[in-house]
Each structure stands twice: as C-alpha cells, then as structure tokens.
Amino acid sequence: MATQAGSVLRRPAKPEIAVFVSGVVSMGLEILGGRIVAPEYGSSIYTWGTVIAVSLAALSLGYHVGGKRAAERASLGRLSWLLLAAAAYAGALAFAHEPMLAATANAPLPTRFESLPAVTLLFGVPTYLLGFVSPYAAELTRKDGVGAASGHVYALGTIGSIAGAFGTTFLLVPALSVERIALAFAGVLVGGALRLGRPTLSWKLWGSGRDWSTRASRPVLRGPTDAELAVFVSGLVGMGLEILAGRVVGTQFGSSIFTWGSIIGVSMAALSLGYHVGGKRAAERATDARLARLLLGATAYVAVLIFAREPLLGATTALPLSARFASIPAIVLLFGPPTYLLGAVNPYGAELSTVEGTGAASGHVYAVSTVGSIVGAFAATYVLIPSLSVEGIGLLFGVALLATAVRIVVSAPAPERRPTVMSVAVALLLVSSVAAPSLGYSIHGEVVHQTQTPYQELEVVDRGDTRTLYLDGKRHSAMDLDDPNRHVFEYTRYFHMPYLLADDPDEIDRVLFVGGGGFTGPKRFAEEYNATVDVAEIDPKVIDAADRYFGLDEYRESGEINVHNAGGRQFLQETDHTYDLIVMDAFKQDKVPFQLTTVEFMELASDRLSEDGMLYANMISARSGPASQFYRSEYKTMGEVFPQRYSFPTDDANVVQNVEVIATKDDAPVTESELRERNRRRDIGIDLTEEIGSYQRSVPTDDVPILRDDRAPVDSLLEPMVGQRYVVQETDESESATAAGAVVRDPSAPAATAR
Template sequence: MRLNLIVLVCGSVLMALEIVGSRVLSPHFGSSVFVWGSLISVFLAALTTGYFVGGKVADRKPYLQNLGWIIFLTSFVIWAIPLFSTQIIIFLIDLGLGVRFAPLAASTLLFFLPSMLLGVVSPYGVRLAAVEVTRMGKVAGTLYAISTAGSILGTLLTTFVLIPLLSVRTIFYGLGAVLILISLLALKRLSPVQALSRAGLLVLAWFFFLELPEPSIITPEYGEIIYQRDTAYHRVFLTQNEHYRFLRFDRSWQSSMDLRDPYKSKFAYPDYFHLAWIFNPDIHRVLIIGMGGGTASKKFYKDYPQVTVENVEIDPVVVDVAQKYFHVPQDARSHITVEDGRVYVVRNPGPYDLVILDAFFGETMPFHLMTVEFLQLVKERLTPHGVVAINFLGALTGRNSRLFRSIYKTLKTIYPQVLVFPEDWEPGDDTDLEGNLIILATLQSDPLSKDQIVQAATKLKSGPVKIPRLDEYAGRLYTRRIETDDVPILTDQYAPVEALRHL
C-alpha cells in the first residue's frame, strides 16, 4: 500500500510537471508544435534515463529510505524552476538559438533533471516490491499500471483544475510540497493514513499562503501588469499605463483601449476592418471569430446602429476580461458565445454580410481556421455581397512570408478577389518585416482598381464610416505580385503552419 501510493503520486506529479511546463515556455516561445515537441522529447529522454539509472541504483541499494531521499531531492529541484526559469530562457533567446532549438534547450535545462529523478521511482519500486523472481512480472505490471494511472490523474487535475485556478508558480510550489510529503512515507515510515492527513494540511497551506500576488512588472511602453492568469489556451496579461490598457496572450499583444475613450485603440489594425464597407455598403450582420479586447466589436456597435455583431471566443477568461476591463457590451445587438469558431460556423447557417477572423493561438491563427475546407464553409455562410476580413501577423515577402503567402493562395482558390492591406506600410518600405496584414476576400468577380478603392473610402469616411484615416488605409493596398508557387494550399489534411512560419 505504501509503495503503491508513492508510485501513484510520483506518476501524477510527473505529468503535472509536463503540462505546466508548457506554461513556462509559451510566454517566450508561443504554443507552437516546437514547444510541445521539445517538452515531450525531453520528458521521454529523461524517463528513459531515469528507468535505466533507477534499475541500477535499486539493485545496489534496495532500500525504501534511499527512494525517499531521491523524491525529497526532486521536490527542491521543482521548487527551483519558477525561481530561475525566466533568466534561463532569456539567456537562451539571447544566444540566438531560434524558435526550434531554444525551446528544446530550455526544456532540457529546466525539466530533464526533475523528470529523470521521477523516472527512477517506478523501477526502484519494482525492485523493492519483488521479493520473489516468480512474481516479478506481476509486480512490474502492477506498479507501472499504478504509475500510468497516476499520470492520467495528474494530467486531468492539472489541465482542468490547477491551471484554471492557480498561478504557474503556485503549481510548482504545490508539486514540490506534495513530493516532500510523499517522501515522508519512506523516510519516516508514516502510515498512508498519517501521510494523507498531513497532505490535507499541506494542501490547505498551499491554497491560503502560497497563492500570493505576482509582483508588478513595469514595461517601457505598456505599463504595469494589473491582471494575469493562465487559462486553458494562453497566459493572459493585462497591462496599463497612464492613457492605455493592453491585452496580451503569451508573448503577443492583442488589443488596447484608450482610457479616455473606450472606443479608441492604440493599435490601428481594427480600423482596417471598416474597409469592408467599400465592397459591401449594406452590412447588417457581422460575425467576429476571436474576441480579444473586443475593439472591433465595440466600434461596430457604436458606429453602426443597424449592425448586429456575433462575437465568438473560445476562452471564457478572455470573454470575462473583455467585458470587465474593455467594456464590451452584451445585448440584443452584441452577442457573445464561448465556443470554437469553426464549430460555431458549422452550427450557424448565417448568412453574414461580414465575417472577421481575428483569432490567435500563440503568434498565428489556429490552423483549422486557415484551411480550404473552413474558408469554403465561411463562403457558404456569406450573403451574395459578403466580405471576409482576416487579421494576420506576418511579412509580405522573404523567409517570414511563407505562411501569409500560403493563406493568400488558399483564399484565391475560393474567392474571386483577395486584397491585402499592410498596416503602417508605404511603397518603398521593407516588405520582409513582420506586421499586421489585413486580408479582404470578396465574392465580387469584377475587381476595383486601387484608385476606385481609395475614392470609395474617401466618400465613406464623410458618410457612415467614422474612421478618419480610412482613405489612407485604403491607399496601402498592396498591388505587387504575390508569389505562391513555392507554398502549399492549406487543407485539413496538410497545414504545416509552424514549418511555414518558422523554418
């Protein structure tokens, strides 16, 4: 019973460590496949090493007390992770290792040692429990089953309970505290009942004393952090300076609000969505996938009384932040639904006059919102003069443009007209630099010239559209040829988003 409990808890802590490890890396490297691939590889390599070392050490010194000391040591290694992780990651970024190797190096330095030590537990437990060679298979199978069951428990508990409720730092402290407690089963020969009773007291102390407020961080432009929380999808930060409030997911800034006028933003890209009125002046029903701080939604709500906006956001925490800190309304003209954007489009037939895709996972859109299958589905939900507007972060040319050009190629297979409006870009500027690219796709078969688009924008801004620089934004229409021969059309079966963006 005692050994089974030790193996179960250590299995739980191991997987909790891997899940919460993604929250350490994502603010610096995003939530790409490279981050998860690095974490999984490092943990598997560490377990391989731990199994090998554990078997050797157990044969030489098969004592429960020795296992207790190994677990006790592991707790302090885990406690050190939140203390030094930021400095280690910044050091690796400064070395210029890139988006593929920096997460791998960080995962190795931060998580290899504690996961290797936890990997020692199962083979050590097998050696301690197997008193007869004839029962070795049964003992090994039972303990590894218990360890796997613990891993399942740790995964579910961390994903559905700990991360939504507690800070990353507190979770690390809690995992270390649990290991100290479980080590006492071996070091002090406590009974399982005694250990569990002390565990209850430790958990209470964890909740009431370790969940301390995070220290404020001052950034030169974005001010002081006034709110932060780990959700099922991001680490959400809210910062504020004298005049503006900002919303950030992991390492990407999403929205801003002028504290003097909640309908104004420091970021210009939401204003580009109003260019849709050039191609469809009779917009009444708008779907926005990806809410953020609700900048576009609020502006549509205020400026166009005839418009109904349907906001779809997958993260309920983001919805709460948007309503509480960015004053996004919810009534008959402003609907908010917590759901995956693609699932929402499948369930709702529309039709929509304007569909805006402004959803981000890390630094780019979720791949399933960029494929030809989804974009075709969106087309089927549009009115005859409907428009699709996409906010994309990327470059127009060069190595960093491959994902943008792939999306552009995908759109061109579906929509007769696809236009690109780079934010803060002028002819002659460097097209290799990353920035917000607003892509408009329409069902119109007869394209408008650049002059016609600018003229229409000039006329609109003196009428129903209250964007003073609308004609200037229209004039940023990118008219050079966009090369797509070297990039694929994105499909549900093949959408190498991370490779196109980073390799």
C-alpha cells in the same frame, strides 16, 4: 584489455525491438491525435490534455492487464500478434478517422470534455494493445532482477517514444498528410512484427484463462505500499510538470506543435534516462530511504522552478538555434532534472514491489505510475491551470512530493539511514521559494487584473491613459480610457475596408468576429454601423476580462454585441446564421490554429456568408521573403474558394507586421482607384486614404502550399518569423475621422496580434 560483458555492443534482442517499435508508434499516435481532432475541437490545453490523458489511460490498462498475464503467456509470437493488431487499427485510422470523428461529435458533454469520446475511440484501442508489449518484454528479457529488467525495458520503450515524438513533430507532420502518417505507423508495426517471427495464435492472448468460480484466488484489498505511493505520486507530478511546461515555455516560444512536441520528447528522454540509470542501480541500492531521496531531490528542483523560472527561461533564449528547436534548451533546463529523478522512482519501486514475477511486478508498477500520470494530466489540464498561478501549481506538486517522501522516511526500517535532515532542508527550501519575491521581470504599469486561463496567462495593465490586455506576456488589445472607441493600434483601422469593397455598405447587416481580445473592432462596429455584431471567443476568461475592464458588458446588455464562448470553426459549424462579413482576428505570430487556415475552413466560411459576403483575415507576417510564407500560403488557400482577394500590409518596410487580406465572392475586382473614389464619396465613419495606399496588387504564391485539413504545415510556415521583432503601429492621440495621425513604432511590441 578485457572487455566487461555488460559493455559489449550487441544487436537488440527481439523483445527489445518490440518495445522500441511500440514506443515509437504509441507516442506518434499521441502527437497525431492532437492534429486529427483539432479541426473539430480546436487545439487548446483541454484538447492536448485529453489526448495525453487518454493515451496514458490506455497504456496503463495495457501495462496492468499485460503484467498480470506476462508470466504464463509472454512469447515472441504473442508480441507479434499485438503489433499486428495495433497495425490493423492504425491502418484503419488512415481511412476512417473522419467518420469516427463525426460519430462522436455530438456527445452531450461540457466543452472541456467534449473531445474525450473521439480521442478514446480513435486512439485508445491501439495504445491499449501497445501497452501489453512492455511487461511481456520484461518477462522475456535476460536481465537479472525485477528492477533491472523493468528499468531496461521501459527505458527502451521511452527511447522509442522520444523517436516517435520528435519524428512525428518535426518530420512527419510538416511533410505528410494525416492518412500517410497513420499508414506509416501501421507499416512500422508490421515490420516490427515480422522481425519477431511467426505470430502464435492463441485465444488466451485475450482471455484470462482463469477459473472465476474459485473465489479464493481473488486478491485481498489492501492499502498501497510506500513504493506504490511513491510510484503513483511520481507519475502524477511528472505528467503535471509536462502539462505545466506548455504554459511556462509558451510565454516565450509559443504553443505550436514544435513546442508541444519538444516538451513531450524531452520529458520522454528524461524519463528514459531515469528508467535506465535507476534500473541499473535498483538491484543493489533500492531501499525506502533512497526512494525518499529521489522524491526529495525532485521537490528541491520544483522549489527552484517556483523561485527562478523566469531567469532560467530567459537564459536560454539567446542560443543560436533554429526556431523549431529553440524551446528545447529551456525545456531541458527547467523540466529535465526533476523528470529524470522521477523516472528513477519506477525501477526502484519495481524492485521493492511485493508482486512476484518480473513481468507482473514491472507491469504493476508502471501501471500504477501511469494511473498517477493520468490523474496529473487531467488535474493539471482541467483544474489547476485554469484556477491557479504557475507558482501555486508548482507549490502543490512540491508539497505532494515532500509529503510522500516524509511518509517513507517515517516508516523506513530503523537500521536504514533516514534522510531526515535532507527532508527538513527541502521543506525549508520549498517554503522559501514561495515566500521570497520572484526573480522574474514584471510588465511596466499597474496590473489591475491577472489570472490563468485554459489557454494562456492573462493580465490587464494600465499605463497612463491606455489599458492593455496581455496574453502570455504579450500585448493583444489596447483601449484609450478617455476615448474607449478610438483605434489605439493603426492596423485596426483596416477593419473598415470591407465597407469600401462592398457594392452597397448598407447591405452589411450581420458581422461575425472570430476572436475577441479586448473587443476593439466589435465595439467600434456597434457604434458606427447599423449591423448586428456577433463574436466567437474561445477563452471564457478573456470574455470576463473584456466585460470587467474593457466595457464590453454595456454592449452585451444592450444587445449590440452577441458574444459566444466557442472556437471559430466550431461556432460556424453549429450556427444557422448567415453573415455579410466574417472577420478573422484569432491569429498570432507564434500560434495560429491551423484548423482556421485550411481550404475546408474557407469552404465552411463561404457557406456561412451571404451571396455578396466577405472574409477578412488579420494576419501577422512580413510583406515578402521567408517570413511571409504563412501569409502567402493563406492568400493562396483563400483563392481556392474565393474569386477575389485584396491584400493590405500595414507597414512599408519588410518587417513582421499586420497584413490584412480580404476575400470576396464577387467575380469582378475592385480597383485601387475605385476604392479611393468610394472612400471620398461614402461616409463610413473613418477616412482610409492612407490605408488604401498600402494595397499590394501582386502576391507571389508559387513556392507556398495550399493548406488542407490533412496537411497544413502552419508551424513550419511560421518558423521564419520566430525571433523577429513584430512592428505594430499606434495612431496619434489626436486621431480624427479624417486623419490617421502620426505613427509610433513600439520597440517592445510582442509577437502576437494586438487587438
């Protein structure tokens, strides 16, 4: 049987090697970027959106400049120099990322933009250099046709990005320090450069070589063509969907690095397939009408997402996958098809481009697309998600795609078969998806408030006499409407344990809570004790909801509670206060800010504590076994800084539950019998007899790591808990100061801290 020439397996050509390697490292740097800046700026959607947007901006600039220079300067030698220059910068990051981070820490910018200078300095330069590689390689490829060459090259680059995203997320970050990962990237780039051959030294790699005195050569300003508009909008919506995916799947799978890595990897895979298939078909089939059909197909799927995202999400949760990969089927089903269709737009746009030259046309088109992606990333991160519902954001994306398709349909040449009927049908589908009732489930109870925040979806729900704060569909806080300061959840009673561990409870004068939620603990402390209570809560809309629906405003107005809209680590870095007690109440089962778990954070907390100060950590974990790994690792990490630690699991069974750990600066331990005696003698407003009985005297830590800023595999440690039911106990309605009352296990309790 004769074998078609196009199907013969062959070794990759040298330009293809360069493209693949640049894709691996550029995406690996993007994932690593989120890890490096998190200790300073947290890991909110603002930080991730900034990392993604800066990476796209640098790539876009590299595509644009490289595309303009590709026709005259593209060579294997220059490709080699590009990889070596990027390798030098990646290697420098391994040794200089901390001073570079510190140099940008005090930029006078709003909170949502404060990480922008650091991300730009750390990752903008190498990513810009790697952006040159694709248009240079497109110019050097043997593919015939602009669409085929650009589709092939950018598909290879995106396959490299997939490898970089998944490899960094699932292999490198859990196993290696930040420094070693950066050095590994430098090594990959050097290896790729050596594979290309001897670098060609030429100043024209950086200079334009253009006679700027000749004004006639300057391009004339013009409006965008239909192909350019389609490419821009596809980039905008594609990246907007990627950011939105974090919000949609986060409600079910959390927002760990595994979830974000899966989102980025699946998006890259879908784009790569779109580039490849679109590139193969572009030379023969690229027309304005077919370009419009791609946009209409993506619009139709966005309409399906608006209408049926909850059932589609639920359909993937029962698949028997490891926890770190559990979100992949949902991401593929929900966001793979539209991203694939949008990926096919680019090679069609390149084939229809008016720019001459394969490298120039491909560089121009992919630069325009990436500019659209930048707009989509910033808009979704800083404007849409904090302001609109998921349905509202989906509607805007659908309208943008539909409007672009209609413009192309209207302006298409007369002989073409215009997809007019398809346009009308998709428009009706989009309108119907918004007008029809959602197929998703609703939380039982009366929803009195609902909004999107920069960090999560927030709902306040009344059921009977209990008001509950839901974050991403999970219970976080509860308040008895008839008795607002009653502890609804059993574990919040343990917050008073430091008043038994202290030599003199009256010396606990200033308390800091990291994490507010419904502010149950801070309000009770303000009522019970003569202490100044500060709270660092990172989410401004959580603070607003607590003011309006949980009575926080009264305490703020009276000065009993001081609320600071800041992340816990950032607040401790900036405050000049000294605290007698710091309560860490910012952890979830599926999402723990790793920057609040490390030795460096413990040292910072110790510096902000008084001589006899204590650090209290409310964690979710099992008592023992694989699901206890994070708790035991954190216990071990605390021991690197604090002489004494006391552990109190809140349930006798080995189930996922709240585990309270208190670390003190006191060298002398307090025994269980001493705690019981102090509980009998001291009037601290609550009887902790039952709670003292849960004291866990021995916590094995030989098989778990110490967590540090440069290597804190928190997501891997949390992985055994994913999918397990979290048991939270509720106090009896008749709770008094002398009895905990009956315990109720809530079968619908979520995988998150309920404050």
